[in-house]
Amino acid sequence: MNGHQNSPGSKELSTSPDSALKTPPQLKPADGKLGILIPGMGAVTTTFIAGVEAIKRGISKPIGSVTQLATIRLGKRTDNNTPKIHDFVPLASLNDLEFGGWDIFEENCYDAAVQAGVLERPLLDQLRQPLEKIKPMPAVFDSEYVKRIHGPNLKPKASKMDHAEMLMEDIRQFRERSGASRLAMIWCGSTEVFHRPAAVHQTLKDFECGLQKNDPEISPSQIYAYAAIKSGVPYANGAPHLTVDAPALMEMARDRNVPIAGKDFKTGQTFMKTLIAPGLKSRMLGVSGWFSTNILGNRDGEVLDDPGSFKSKEESKLSALEMILQPELYPELYEHIYHKVRINYYPPRGDAKEGWDNIDIFGWLGYPMQIKIDFLCRDSILAAPLVLDLVLFMDLAQRAGMRGIQEWLSFYFKAPMTAQGLYPEHDIFIQLMKLKNTLRWMKGEQLITHLGLEYYD
Numbered sequence: 100m101n102g103h104q105n106s107p108g109s110k111e112l113s114t115s116p117d118s119a120l121k122t123p124p125q126l127k128p129a130d131g132k133l134g135i136l137i138p139g140m141g142a143v144t145t146t147f148i149a150g151v152e153a154i155k156r157g158i159s160k161p162i163g164s165v166t167q168l169a170t171i172r173l174g175k176r177t178d179n180n181t182p183k184i185h186d187f188v189p190l191a192s193l194n195d196l197e198f199g200g201w202d203i204f205e206e207n208c209y210d211a212a213v214q215a216g217v218l219e220r221p222l223l224d225q226l227r228q229p230l231e232k233i234k235p236m237p238a239v240f241d242s243e244y245v246k247r248i249h250g251p252n253l254k255p256k257a258s259k260m261d262h263a264e265m266l267m268e269d270i271r272q273f274r275e276r277s278g279a280s281r282l283a284m285i286w287c288g289s290t291e292v293f294h295r296p297a298a299v300h301q302t303l304k305d306f307e308c309g310l311q312k313n314d315p316e317i318s319p320s321q322i323y324a325y326a327a328i329k330s331g332v333p334y335a336n337g338a339p340h341l342t343v344d345a346p347a348l349m350e351m352a353r354d355r356n357v358p359i360a361g362k363d364f365k366t367g368q369t370f371m372k373t374l375i376a377p378g379l380k381s382r383m384l385g386v387s388g389w390f391s392t393n394i395l396g397n398r399d400g401e402v403l404d405d406p407g408s409f410k411s412k413e414e415s416k417l418s419a420l421e422m423i424l425q426p427e428l429y430p431e432l433y434e435h436i437y438h439k440v441r442i443n444y445y446p447p448r449g450d451a452k453e454g455w456d457n458i459d460i461f462g463w464l465g466y467p468m469q470i471k472i473d474f475l476c477r478d479s480i481l482a483a484p485l486v487l488d489l490v491l492f493m494d495l496a497q498r499a500g501m502r503g504i505q506e507w508l509s510f511y512f513k514a515p516m517t518a519q520g521l522y523p524e525h526d527i528f529i530q531l532m533k534l535k536n537t538l539r540w541m542k543g544e545q546l547i548t549h550l551g552l553e554y555y556d
């Protein structure tokens with residue numbers, strides 16, 4: 100029903116995991132600066148950059164960031180060897196990050212952060228100098244893809260291929276200006292309207308021909324992704340729309356040894372879902388209904404008020420639950436689940452979203468019970484550390500010689516990308532294990548299976 104099978108003929112699956120496991124990569128050191136390029140410099144981006152600047156100055160702590168705070172166990176539990184992840188693998192230091200990006204609005208990062216209204220003014224004022232220096236480059240934008248907003252900071256009218264060339268020139272100039280030895284790009288722009296992969300997305304040749312001919316199925320985010328991959332820059336997609344999850348761009352990323360990842364940051368309500376649903380399933384408790392509704396009033400909420408953009412978000416939010424519960428394996432528990440997701444634009448709340456979940460569950464002998472969640476969250480506060488971790492890990496992946504889809508970063512996404520024919524793993528605890536085992540593998544350490552029998556022999 101949802102493709103929970105491997106396809107043996109798939110190109111992505113052609114390397115056996117055993118042969119891959121035998122040869123840990125040669126990790127290149129994180130020498131020099133890492134430039135972070137971000138299409139979309141709104142609430143999430145400014146909260147991320149301001150946060151990094153505050154942490155660098157010792158004003159704040161990197162709460163929520165696995166790369167900065169988490170440890171990783173090595174060897175047996177009795178070995179007591181749990182270094183911090185950033186001491187275990189060579190990650191770029193926060194002091195070596197340089198920021199740049201694009202937006203349809205001209206405001207610098209300080210003004211955009213004030214406008215986003217996520218961080219308090221006294222904090223922003225302490226960071227005014229570094230934030231004011233970051234000014235968005237003119238954007239590649241198409242109002243067919245993002246409908247509710249209009250801004251003046253656009254590239255001149257041109258073909259989609261010309262726009263890709265202009266972005267590549269921006270990337271080249273940013274590299275030179277910032278002195279960065281490596282770059283990573285992460286989409287934090289608005290959610291584009293829902294599109295399925297079309298004929299033009301099937302091969303790189305089709306795609307490049309489509310860029311020349313202005314094919315309407317090629318979105319602005321795909322033009323950024325094309326420019327990034329062609330420039331050898333890893334690309335991650337923080338929004339739910341179609342970008343690098345199209346065969347042409349996946350092929351290009353593999354051929355050019357560029358890591359890609361996506362999609363849609365796993366933050367508020369879906370984060371809660373991926374915590375709770377695996378727990379219910381682990382105890383074989385049934386779910387008959389899951390109703391999720393949100394109010395939010397930031398610009399993201401305004402864009403998502405458009406049905407086309409909402410559809411992108413809805414698809415991404417709906418898929419997680421079905422994949423976790425696997426109704427085809429547990430029909431008596433999940434076959435008849437009614438799952439509904441609503442997002443309501445409600446300006447008074449700004450970025451302080453509220454998400455309600457009503458979960459109808461059933462237990463022993465079918466007796467019904469209910470769970471209610473009221474998550475008063477802050478969207479961009481939850482997303483900012485994910486942006487940091489993703490750019491640092493994407494850069495690490497590139498230095499490890501990893502290319503194409505980075506499934507080990509599924510931990511961060513609502514709709515994780517996988518190889519063709521593979522179903523995505525949505526359970527956040529399995530995702531975390533996968534992430535940490537990938538780091539162990541990179542360093543030639545033993546993987547941890549959690550079997551534990553050796554302690555009882």
Ligand SMILES: NC(=O)c1ccc[n+]([C@@H]2O[C@H](COP(=O)([O-])OP(=O)(O)OC[C@H]3O[C@@H](n4cnc5c(N)ncnc54)[C@H](O)[C@@H]3O)[C@@H](O)[C@H]2O)c1
Pocket residue numbers: 138139140141142143144201202203204215238239240241245248250286287288289290291319320337338339363364365366367397398399402477478479481482
């Ligand atoms: N917790 C979260 O905040 C969260 C979780 C999951 C996904 N996301 C996604 O992250 C993205 C950013 O969220 P946000 O709250 O910062 O939104 P935002 O509206 O504050 O910022 C998005 C910015 O992108 C700009 N933009 C739109 N199209 C562009 C283009 N083609 N080129 C350059 N800039 C463009 C807009 O002008 C805007 O400033 C959204 O797509 C959102 O759905 C956010």
